[in-house]
Amino acid sequence: MPEDRKEAAHARILLVEDEERIADFVSRGLTESGYKVDWAGTAALALELAHDTEHDLVILDLLLPDMDGLALLEKLRNRQSSPPVLILSARSALDDRIRGLDLGADDYLIKPFAFAELLARCRALLRRGSALPERLRAGDLTLDCIRRRVSRAGRVIELAPKEFSILEYLMRNQGRPLTRTMIVEHVWDTEYDGLTNIVDVYIRHLRAKIDDGAEVKLIQTVRGTGYMLDASGQGGGEEPVP
Numbered sequence: 161m162p163e164d165r166k167e168a169a170h171a172r173i174l175l176v177e178d179e180e181r182i183a184d185f186v187s188r189g190l191t192e193s194g195y196k197v198d199w200a201g202t203a204a205l206a207l208e209l210a211h212d213t214e215h216d217l218v219i220l221d222l223l224l225p226d227m228d229g230l231a232l233l234e235k236l237r238n239r240q241s242s243p244p245v246l247i248l249s250a251r252s253a254l255d256d257r258i259r260g261l262d263l264g265a266d267d268y269l270i271k272p273f274a275f276a277e278l279l280a281r282c283r284a285l286l287r288r289g290s291a292l293p294e295r296l297r298a299g300d301l302t303l304d305c306i307r308r309r310v311s312r313a314g315r316v317i318e319l320a321p322k323e324f325s326i327l328e329y330l331m332r333n334q335g336r337p338l339t340r341t342m343i344v345e346h347v348w349d350t351e352y353d354g355l356t357n358i359v360d361v362y363i364r365h366l367r368a369k370i371d372d373g374a375e376v377k378l379i380q381t382v383r384g385t386g387y388m389l390d391a392s393g394q395g396g397g398e399e400p401v402p
């Protein structure tokens with residue numbers, strides 16, 4: 161039976177730290193404590209890893225070789241589903257700390273630190289995160305990633321597994337047009353061109369279940385591109401005139 165709650169010990173942590181000595185020390189300690197750790201030594205790699213994998217926590221160093229850590233934090237925060245972030249930095253300046261927290265960091269640890277302290281902070285953030293199952297929202301549409309339940313304006317919507325995956329992908333990329341090829345590659349895990357037409361079929365099913373009868377149509381067709389989920393009610397030319 162699948163667990164409906166993520167145990168902290170199974171959590172996956174993204175560690176963004178360019179100093180190999182520290183990354184190695186932190187990564188080894190976390191792994192020994194039962195966590196899965198993905199290590200990125202650059203902001204570019206961190207963004208790539210964050211795009212490919214869902215993480216339960218990000219540990220973020222502010223001084224990175226290719227991008228300011230706070231700029232990276234902003235990019236991570238702009239994603240639809242963003243895990244808690246623990247900032248790790250030698251900078252002790254108060255305004256960096258305030259800026260970090262303003263940008264959505266959840267906690268802040270100054271280097272040098274004791275590993276036990278880092279571990280305690282990670283545990284606290286993960287507990288906070290796992291108390292709430294991951295939920296995506298677009299207007300009155302809610303998708304619960306863990307229980308795999310979808311509802312719109314409180315009405316539960318039954319979806320087939322592929323429909324669910326497409327909707328989840330659209331919701332994680334709200335406001336961003338996705339091509340049929342992107343959807344196929346993401347949902348079917350293949351590059352087979354012949355499958356792109358099937359996307360239209362699934363989108364039709366999804367629309368019937370989600371948008372039929374609703375005032376705001378969430379699934380928009382982006383001409384010449386593909387599809388986009390947009391809860392602003394301004395797309396698709398179907399917005400009712402007030």
Ligand code: CA
Nearest residue numbers: 178221223224
């Ligand atoms: Ca650094």
